[in-house]
Amino acid sequence: MRSVKLLAVVVALSVLVSVPVLAAPVQVDFWMGLSGSLGEVLMEMVNQFNASQDEVFINATFQGSYFDVQQKAMIAMAGGMPPDMIQVEQAQVRNLAAMGVVLPLSDLDLDTSEFIPTLIADCYYNGELYGIPFNRSTPLLYYNKDMFREAGLGEDPPKTWGELLEFAKKLTKPATDDQEATWGFQAVPNFWFFEAMVWQFGGEMADDSTGKLLYDQPGAVEALKFWQDLIHVHGVARCPAGEEAAAHAITRADFYAGRVAMIFDSTGQLTAHNQNTPFEMGVGFLPAGVTHAVPTGGGNIVILSRNPEIRRAAAKFIEWFTNAENAAVWSMRTGYMPVNQVAMNSEEMQKFYAENPNARVAGEQLQYARTVPAISVIPEVVESVESALQAVLLGGEDPATALANSVRESQPAADKFFRNR
Amino acid sequence: MRGKTIVVHGLLIIISLIIVLPMIWMVLGSLKTIQEFLSKPPLWIPPRPAWENYVEVLKAAPFGLFFRNSLVVAIVVVTSQLLTAALAGYALAWINVPGRNLIFGIILATMMIPAHATAVPSFLILRRLGWIDSLQALMVPFLAQGFAVFLMRQAFLVIPVELVESAKLDGAGHLRILFSIMLPLAKPAAITVVVLSAVATWNNYFWPLIFTNSTKYRTLPLGLAMFRSQEGMAQWNLLMAASMIVVTPMMLLFLIGQRYFIEGISRTGLKG
Numbered sequence: 001m002r003s004v005k006l007l008a009v010v011v012a013l014s015v016l017v018s019v020p021v022l023a024a025p026v027q028v029d030f031w032m033g034l035s036g037s038l039g040e041v042l043m044e045m046v047n048q049f050n051a052s053q054d055e056v057f058i059n060a061t062f063q064g065s066y067f068d069v070q071q072k073a074m075i076a077m078a079g080g081m082p083p084d085m086i087q088v089e090q091a092q093v094r095n096l097a098a099m100g101v102v103l104p105l106s107d108l109d110l111d112t113s114e115f116i117p118t119l120i121a122d123c124y125y126n127g128e129l130y131g132i133p134f135n136r137s138t139p140l141l142y143y144n145k146d147m148f149r150e151a152g153l154g155e156d157p158p159k160t161w162g163e164l165l166e167f168a169k170k171l172t173k174p175a176t177d178d179q180e181a182t183w184g185f186q187a188v189p190n191f192w193f194f195e196a197m198v199w200q201f202g203g204e205m206a207d208d209s210t211g212k213l214l215y216d217q218p219g220a221v222e223a224l225k226f227w228q229d230l231i232h233v234h235g236v237a238r239c240p241a242g243e244e245a246a247a248h249a250i251t252r253a254d255f256y257a258g259r260v261a262m263i264f265d266s267t268g269q270l271t272a273h274n275q276n277t278p279f280e281m282g283v284g285f286l287p288a289g290v291t292h293a294v295p296t297g298g299g300n301i302v303i304l305s306r307n308p309e310i311r312r313a314a315a316k317f318i319e320w321f322t323n324a325e326n327a328a329v330w331s332m333r334t335g336y337m338p339v340n341q342v343a344m345n346s347e348e349m350q351k352f353y354a355e356n357p358n359a360r361v362a363g364e365q366l367q368y369a370r371t372v373p374a375i376s377v378i379p380e381v382v383e384s385v386e387s388a389l390q391a392v393l394l395g396g397e398d399p400a401t402a403l404a405n406s407v408r409e410s411q412p413a414a415d416k417f418f419r420n421r
Numbered sequence: 422m423r424g425k426t427i428v429v430h431g432l433l434i435i436i437s438l439i440i441v442l443p444m445i446w447m448v449l450g451s452l453k454t455i456q457e458f459l460s461k462p463p464l465w466i467p468p469r470p471a472w473e474n475y476v477e478v479l480k481a482a483p484f485g486l487f488f489r490n491s492l493v494v495a496i497v498v499v500t501s502q503l504l505t506a507a508l509a510g511y512a513l514a515w516i517n518v519p520g521r522n523l524i525f526g527i528i529l530a531t532m533m534i535p536a537h538a539t540a541v542p543s544f545l546i547l548r549r550l551g552w553i554d555s556l557q558a559l560m561v562p563f564l565a566q567g568f569a570v571f572l573m574r575q576a577f578l579v580i581p582v583e584l585v586e587s588a589k590l591d592g593a594g595h596l597r598i599l600f601s602i603m604l605p606l607a608k609p610a611a612i613t614v615v616v617l618s619a620v621a622t623w624n625n626y627f628w629p630l631i632f633t634n635s636t637k638y639r640t641l642p643l644g645l646a647m648f649r650s651q652e653g654m655a656q657w658n659l660l661m662a663a664s665m666i667v668v669t670p671m672m673l674l675f676l677i678g679q680r681y682f683i684e685g686i687s688r689t690g691l692k693g
Contacts, residue, residue: 029634031634035646035647035648036647036648036656061634061635061636062647063630063634064630064643064646065646068630068646071630071631072630072631075540075541075544075631076544076553076631078541078544079541079544079545079548079553080545080548081544081548081553083634249459249657250459252459253459253460256459257460
């Protein structure tokens with residue numbers, strides 16, 4: 001009798017204890033690299049996901065830039081306490097895979113059929129999927145339609161670099177008593193825009209299987225020479241000086257104030273530009289050289305956790321975030337591209353595009369998108385390229401010499417990177 | 422002679438202006454709207470000071486909380502570094518323990534190792550202690566510091582031996598000698614330790630980035646990073662206002678301590 005009672009108590013207790021344990025959602029620690037208005041939208045969507053079901057709880061926290069997040073995650077991983085999921089700079093997925101930091105996602109049985117192939121391409125390494133495209137951007141040509149009309153150019157953006165030069169000549173005017181000087185084109189001398197130009201002029205940044213740097217070859221030199229001539233020979237473009245964030249700020253301020261008619265910037269800026277331009281703004285493809293080509297940018301998401309239950313929980317969130325409905329919401333609210341094909345073609349998205357034709361351009365330009373080479377995440381290479389760009393565009397150095405020096409200087413870093421990964 | 426003074430002063434004034442210019446830019450920038458901030462040619466004095474930037478900053482991120490965390494960490498770390506440096510500096514200067522120079526050498530050697538190199542081992546230790554994502558993780562690893570020990574030892578060494586001898590004759594123990602004679606005499610060095618360690622702790626970005634995950638344990642430098650958006654538009658005017666909140670306490674501390682600070686550096690530099 002007593003033992004029956006005891007048993008009853010034990011059973012009752014264990015039910016009491018185990019029920020809440022079973023019902024508790026699986027927590028996934030997610031380190032995000034977006035702050036400001038983009039971070040707020042992401043956080044809102046995470047909260048919405050958490051509220052929508054009770055099996056998974058995403059604990060999202062802002063941990064600094066992509067670089068900060070990755071550095072922190074690497075140390076935490078070495079220390080045995082990695083976060084479950086992180087947002088990384090898109091080109092990093094293959095490197096993390098090569099280093100064995102992330103495992104293939106094959107255990108999670110994800111349906112990848114709806115992803116835009118060009119955007120998911122850089123999540124593959126040796127044929128296996130290691131990450132998922134999350135917030136993806138691409139560079140665009142933003143232009144001031146009011147200035148175009150005034151210069152008698154019509155509504156459309158230039159289609160080629162040759163046309164861009166012709167347009168820029170008409171858009172450049174010296175200062176008068178009651179008006180500031182205006183000029184045609186301005187772009188921040190950064191790796192991303194240069195990479196685009198090199199491809200457009202038929203060159204390559206690097207051989208992606210060996211890490212051999214190729215941006216001192218003819219196509220690349222021609223591209224940089226063209227950019228330099230726009231500034232120094234034709235006098236129709238300017239190059240913003242200073243550290244990258246400052247150079248972006250200067251370029252945007254010049255564009256908003258109607259001092260420059262055409263700029264390069266990320267799709268991620270579309271919403272900000274819409275809000276800040278007091279004129280009619282147009283958006284176009286980057287101009288073509290011998291061919292059309294653009295890189296993509298932004299972030300992918302990777303799962304660091306080895307725990308099957310947490311991996312499945314993380315995958316649930318990723319599936320939710322990238323499904324047709326939510327990928328469309330994310331894109332409409334931020335300007336990032338919808339990573340999901342079905343989202344891109346959805347009724348809602350098409351309606352949004354009809355109302356905001358500028359938002360459509362990034363998606364259409366994707367047909368020319370190329371996968372960025374792995375060397376674009378090596379800090380030494382990026383720094384060396386960017387200081388060569390500054391020396392040429394600001395300092396008037398010879399493009400061929402500057403690029404050859406940069407390749408010589410940063411090839412060892414690229415070699416080391418490929419050896420170690 | 423007079424002409425030379427004018428030239429020297431003129432040069433110094435120009436150099437000082439160059440040094441102080443970014444500070445002035447920050448103060449004025451924190452009171453501009455974003456349009457005024459980005460205007461060209463640059464606008465120095467905003468027509469109407471935008472005090473609402475500060476309100477915006479305090480609303481955008483829990484700066485009150487970050488401020489309190491920074492303050493707690495700084496007070497604990499600074500107090501402890503001063504205390505440990507005084508104790509160690511005294512022992513290394515005045516007590517004849519075997520291997521004293523070797524110990525001093527090892528302490529000096531710790532100054533050469535950058536924080537990044539110790540991050541992973543520290544992570545392992547702090548994880549064992551269950552202190553990842555806590556304020557302890559920001560304080561305990563910094564309770565003693567090699568450079569502070571060095572500064573205090575050098576300052577104690579130049580104190581006349583007669584003072585120590587006579588205190589001993591009067592029956593004073595080591596602690597009494599340290600706190601009643603040595604520390605008051607080594608005030609410039611002690612204040613130097615306080616200022617240096619306060620600034621280093623206050624500005625530390627790397628350590629809190631690695632060892633805290635949740636907002637409630639974050640310090641001010643990480644709060645500042647929230648205003649620099651990835652791919653998004655940096656809100657420069659808010660960034661300036663936030664920077665003002667972050668640097669003001671350190672500027673005050675430096676102003677108060679500067680007389681001793683300069684003395685402390687020059688003295689320990691000369692002797693020892």
